Amino acid sequence: MQSGENFENRILFLGTGTSSGIPVIGCRCAACTSSDPRDRRTRTSALLQTRKSGEAEWGHLLIDSGIDLRYQLLREGAPLVRHVVYTHAHVDHFFGLDELRAIQFVTRMPIHLYASEEVERALRTVYRHLFETGVQKGGGILEVEIHPLEDRFQAGPITLEALPIYHGKLPIHGFRFGNLAYLTDCSFIPDTTWPLLENVGVLVLDMLRKRPHPTHYNLDQALEVIERLKPKEAYFVHMTHDLVHADIEAELPEGVFLAYDGLVVDLPSFDPHQWSRTS
Numbered sequence: 001m002q003s004g005e006n007f008e009n010r011i012l013f014l015g016t017g018t019s020s021g022i023p024v025i026g027c028r029c030a031a032c033t034s035s036d037p038r039d040r041r042t043r044t045s046a047l048l049q050t051r052k053s054g055e056a057e058w059g060h061l062l063i064d065s066g067i068d069l070r071y072q073l074l075r076e077g078a079p080l081v082r083h084v085v086y087t088h089a090h091v092d093h094f095f096g097l098d099e100l101r102a103i104q105f106v107t108r109m110p111i112h113l114y115a116s117e118e119v120e121r122a123l124r125t126v127y128r129h130l131f132e133t134g135v136q137k138g139g140g141i142l143e144v145e146i147h148p149l150e151d152r153f154q155a156g157p158i159t160l161e162a163l164p165i166y167h168g169k170l171p172i173h174g175f176r177f178g179n180l181a182y183l184t185d186c187s188f189i190p191d192t193t194w195p196l197l198e199n200v201g202v203l204v205l206d207m208l209r210k211r212p213h214p215t216h217y218n219l220d221q222a223l224e225v226i227e228r229l230k231p232k233e234a235y236f237v238h239m240t241h242d243l244v245h246a247d248i249e250a251e252l253p254e255g256v257f258l259a260y261d262g263l264v265v266d267l268p269s270f271d272p273h274q275w276s277r278t279s
């Protein structure tokens, strides 16, 4: 601890479901009709949070602005998120951006977006009303500032390392924050990224279902990644309705869990402004 101060760092899982969300509209399967709240999975997204010990307010960094963002933020006490980092530009991960307008009504400050060139292109296409002067503007248009993803970068209160991974054939990004690695929508980790995952303590990993899928890890593949990295704890996200929480979790090795909406995992105390891969 270079500064001599103590920090509280954590991840709050806003959503843990695949692109349809669980329950799936019209489905009567065991997961979709389950009374276990952990089987209700909104679209995968998370908040990284940090504060100095003793402070009342958290600093937030949102990973992806999914379709369920409004509901997720209301459920978690309406944190005033001003920074968003994007993994990739699939609908389930970025179609909630406009929900941050309500936050801007309160803070009157722009929302900072951290995005790869490909994600930025998608943002500028889908959210033309934010970027193009020729588009008729209503009241209360969201004001955003886009920042490039770098290998290591400061995103609001938090310093991140970008982790290049593959989602099928699509190159996308996971992120490392201290001893945490967040890898959603992942089906392949290239050789150059494995060293960036060294000493990971808390691994958040895509695990769609038991059956194989071309663009997501299934259970066996996700367990192979965990076996190689040996994190202290691993949490699965982006799960389909093939998985009933209590049934699957009973089958998992020690230290491996299904994440669920609203779950908070505490990370070690490290200065979120100083780069480290603290384990």
Ligand SMILES: [Zn+2]
Pocket: 018, 019, 044, 090, 092, 093, 185, 238
């Ligand atoms: Zn997804």
Ligand SMILES: [Zn+2]
Pocket: 023, 024, 027, 028, 029, 030, 031, 032, 241
């Ligand atoms: Zn179902």
Ligand SMILES: [Zn+2]
Pocket: 088, 090, 167, 185
């Ligand atoms: Zn995706």
